Amino acid sequence: MNAPARSPLMALDDALTQLLAGVAPLADTERVPTSLADGRVLADSLTSALHVPPQDNSSMDGYALRCAEVPAAGAVLPVSQRIAAGHAAEPLQPGTCARIFTGAPLPLGADAVVMQEDVAALDDGRVRINAMPQAGQWIRRAGEDVARGAVVLCKGQRLGPAQLGLAAGIGCADLSVVRRPRVALLSTGDELVMPGDVPPEAMRPGAIYNSNRFFLKALLQRLGCEVSDLGIVPDRRDATTEALRTAAEGHDLILTSGGVSVGEEDHIKPAVQALGGLDLWQIAMKPGKPFAHGHIRVDGQDRRCHFIGLPGNPVSSFVTFVLLVRPFVLQLQGCVPPPWRPLQLPAHFSVARADKRREFLRVRRNAIGGLDLFPNQSSGVLTSAAWADGLVDNPAGTTIAHGDLVSYLPLADWL
Numbered sequence: 001m002n003a004p005a006r007s008p009l010m011a012l013d014d015a016l017t018q019l020l021a022g023v024a025p026l027a028d029t030e031r032v033p034t035s036l037a038d039g040r041v042l043a044d045s046l047t048s049a050l051h052v053p054p055q056d057n058s059s060m061d062g063y064a065l066r067c068a069e070v071p072a073a074g075a076v077l078p079v080s081q082r083i084a085a086g087h088a089a090e091p092l093q094p095g096t097c098a099r100i101f102t103g104a105p106l107p108l109g110a111d112a113v114v115m116q117e118d119v120a121a122l123d124d125g126r127v128r129i130n131a132m133p134q135a136g137q138w139i140r141r142a143g144e145d146v147a148r149g150a151v152v153l154c155k156g157q158r159l160g161p162a163q164l165g166l167a168a169g170i171g172c173a174d175l176s177v178v179r180r181p182r183v184a185l186l187s188t189g190d191e192l193v194m195p196g197d198v199p200p201e202a203m204r205p206g207a208i209y210n211s212n213r214f215f216l217k218a219l220l221q222r223l224g225c226e227v228s229d230l231g232i233v234p235d236r237r238d239a240t241t242e243a244l245r246t247a248a249e250g251h252d253l254i255l256t257s258g259g260v261s262v263g264e265e266d267h268i269k270p271a272v273q274a275l276g277g278l279d280l281w282q283i284a285m286k287p288g289k290p291f292a293h294g295h296i297r298v299d300g301q302d303r304r305c306h307f308i309g310l311p312g313n314p315v316s317s318f319v320t321f322v323l324l325v326r327p328f329v330l331q332l333q334g335c336v337p338p339p340w341r342p343l344q345l346p347a348h349f350s351v352a353r354a355d356k357r358r359e360f361l362r363v364r365r366n367a368i369g370g371l372d373l374f375p376n377q378s379s380g381v382l383t384s385a386a387w388a389d390g391l392v393d394n395p396a397g398t399t400i401a402h403g404d405l406v407s408y409l410p411l412a413d414w415l
């Protein structure tokens with residue numbers, strides 16, 4: 001008799017496509033002060049009501065003049081006004097120049113600024129222009145940064161420090177953003193102990209500290225989520241069902257770690273199936289094979305809460321988060337996840353044994369432009385993720401020789 005067929009492994013790209021196909025962006029928006037909008041996703045495009053800069057201005061401390069009045073180096077001009085940043089300028093009197101400072105508006109009629117290093121002040125108050133000016137030099141033009149009516153930031157864009165500055169620069173004191181996704185975080189496993197609850201010397205045999213909870217919470221918060229840390233769920237079917245049912249209330253997503261293999265102590269699958277629906281995938285990636293995705297019906301409401309179950313091994317949990325959960329959470333906020341931008345860098349290591357699965361190796365850039373490999377690539381060794389600054393995306397069945405160019409994905413792009 002044939003052995004029962006094993007379900008084939010799913011390609012990571014297919015898993016991501018399927019995962020994202022089931023996410024509709026949250027409809028609720030809120031207005032937040034621009035100073036508090038870091039990491040949020042813009043709900044409406046921003047159009048500028050003014051030119052930035054508003055008028056032509058000087059990009060140097062120096063003298064504003066008409067080029068035609070300086071036919072050669074050495075011309076001498078009287079100074080007819082002094083213009084500091086934030087103060088209005090008079091039209092430039094013919095045959096004179098204006099003392100001007102960086103950011104000050106250019107007087108009408110001037111067509112260049114000569115930097116003060118190229119000007120000598122004479123005893124009689126006039127100045128000698130020692131360098132022939134070129135029309136337009138050291139002038140920042142009105143609207144050269146942003147033109148009135150231009151769309152400066154688009155709906156769905158994630159805001160970082162530069163975007164906040166740009167929004168403020170067109171006068172926005174507050175911004176309309178998508179509300180924060182509410183995420184319930186659960187850790188499964190009878191072996192888990194919270195740091196602080198038991199000191200290291202008093203840990204019972206078999207116990208480990210719950211580390212996933214800490215990096216998952218930080219990863220979620222960095223993506224703008226409001227995280228409810230609902231603690232540790234013991235490895236029992238009833239406890240798991242109850243924890244999930246409660247977590248579904250008031251949350252958009254439940255994220256769990258552990259318990260998604262199909263061992264006797266893995267209760268996530270039957271519990272989610274009983275409360276809603278679940279797909280359990282074996283993804284052809286290393287680390288991080290088991291991955292569960294589904295939904296839980298919310299009692300008494302016509303609403304479903306998304307469910308994602310990550311593997312328990314810390315590195316698997318970490319890597320599946322950045323590769324799958326991160327784009328999911330971004331899309332939930334109406335942000336199109338940006339495509340990966342791998343760099344081709346030389347491996348300063350080798351991988352002699354090809355793996356059947358696509359591997360994401362924990363590596364670090366070295367000082368001579370290559371990549372070093374963390375020596376222990378086990379999915380339980382979280383030191384590898386803390387040490388690494390990137391992942392090498394190594395296709396299934398591929399060995400790596402020292403010096404080969406490999407695809408390096410900087411972790412900084414995702415954190």
Ligand code: AMP
Pocket residue numbers: 187188189191192208209210211212213257258259260261311312313314
């Ligand atoms: P599981 O997916 O539940 O079979 O767990 C796989 C491995 O990951 C086991 O060695 C667990 O002890 C470990 N593990 C599960 N959850 C956590 C956690 N929250 N922190 C650290 N290790 C964990």
Ligand code: MG
Pocket residue numbers: 188189190258259265312
């Ligand atoms: Mg477990």
